[in-house]
Amino acid sequence: MIRQLLLSEPDLRAADAQPAPSGAFVLLAEEFPSIAVGPPASASDANVLRLDAQAWRAPGFDPFDWDEHVFGTANACPEGQCLTLNLTGAPREVLASTALEILTRYQGLVSRRNAASEGPLFDAILARHRALHDMSKPLVVADYRHALDVWQWVLRLAPRADVALQTAALFHDVERLLSEPDARVEHHARDYQAFKDAHAARGADVACELLADVGMDKGTCERVRWLISRHERPESDVCLTLLNDADALSFFSLNASGFVRYFPLEHTRRKVAYTLGRLRPNQRWRLARIRLAPQVRRLLEEALGAVTLPTTLQESA
Template sequence: MLKRLILVAGSPSSGDEPSGRGAQLLSSAEKAGLSAEFPGVEIGAPCPPGNTPHAAVDARAWRSSAIDLWALDTHLHALDARGAFDLRLLHLDALERGGAARTAYEVLTRCQRFVRRRNVASATAAFARVLARHRDLYNLDKPLLRADYDHAIDVWQWMLRLDPGARVSAQAAALFHDIERLVSEADFRIEHHARDYQAFKDEHARRGAAMACATLAGLGLPPEVIDRVGDLVASHERPGDDAELALLNDADALSFFSLNSAGFLDYYGPEHTRAKVAYTLRRLRPAARALLPRIRCRPEIEGMIAGERESKRAGAPAPAETQA
């Protein structure tokens, strides 16, 4: 679990003392904002003595999109499996004014699944059983299942950032919204072969709802909560007026951009990714869409987002692949 964010002006080998320089890299307001956004993470913590478990991120590579995200994720998974760890941001003194806070926000967003925040509704023994059951479903040695598990946890964390008071039904729906992929896409993806993308997604949601309800039975959740989870999962691929459904859509879409979009592009290529970006943008409410500039995406994804916005302003139709 991620416990501390340590800020380093240069690098550990450059003679910088993180505990002395880190606090100066963020203003009090910036530090307070990050602490509010990522509760449970000590922001600007002093560097502990010795070689404590940690991951290091070069801020210069992060800002230039030169960082190897797969290697970073692999390291984070290994650290998390062993317990608590720190995250060190290096070379922050090389950034422009405000760059340290922006980079910290983006990196913590990428790593938020290792924070695993909860609220009053999910800080219960029943929800602990839900989390344990959810984890048991995934063989994390399979790359696609690892990606799906990470995405589920990330959607859950996005949901709590967007609505700290989210009910247990919404949080469970965040965890189980893509459970159907355990059956249909555990070893290879098929969505790009669908003739009707929206129909494919609707069927994925319908089957997932039944699987989610069956999986949650016997874990101590009230029947009405399980039914509500099923309703949310069944409808999660279509925006609607239901506030919790809209919250799930926002969290799911933001997780795609902040966590999954780079890997999606590598796996599917630009054509299907462009259609996916358009589809996902349409699921976002304006307030959630306004967060996109604060999310670090690959330049290719940022270009697709900008292109979709320009097409919308020009009144162009959505890509045929993703039209309902």
């Protein structure tokens, strides 16, 4: 898990060792309150991964290229030890804003929890969820990372989210482990919305059975079932809306780079438009803090059409 972020500013003076509590640092503290931010001298962990901010911000950069390096380093940490990210190569404010994008992509490694998800029940839920995934299969690995990422997005959007919403975030795509562990088939569907609705309905039933096995009460199980069964269609229910927002944001922040490499262009174009439609307009500003692969950004701009992109989305390219 990531617990610490070190920012190595070029020619950093000792008097400037502590980040100023303004600008991007405020955003970092708000979005990732569990991450300790400081200069290299404050390192408290032997597992330090050095990352170059200039490489991340270079024109044409695809964040997919970093995934196996970052995830692999985190997975290689000895049990019980955490990973520290050391970001280098830019002035302080640029480092902080870049760190926000990097932590957003790898927030599944942050694993924040709240009062509803602390304790033995959620420990059992997480363990059961992890055990479902055959990590020798690349598509299953992608599904697992996406599930953790959606969970973390839920907690960013709703820090007091209840256990049903958090569990639904984790298990919302569990049906894919049965239907698509080795190859995706969604691009062959004649009716894409009907395909997604069937995926949601089947996944809801599977999740409810699994959760009953770990001791979740029937009422909460049924709430999770309801959320998963409808998670492909935004409705007026507050929790369902949050789940849709989190799922859509996770697609853009984590999955889109791999998606465009795996699927034909026309299906990727349809997926981008479909996912944008699930994201509430008042949450689109968050796209400005996501590092998108160039082709994904072009498709997103195309899907937005006449809607003005946040200026920082252009500045982050």
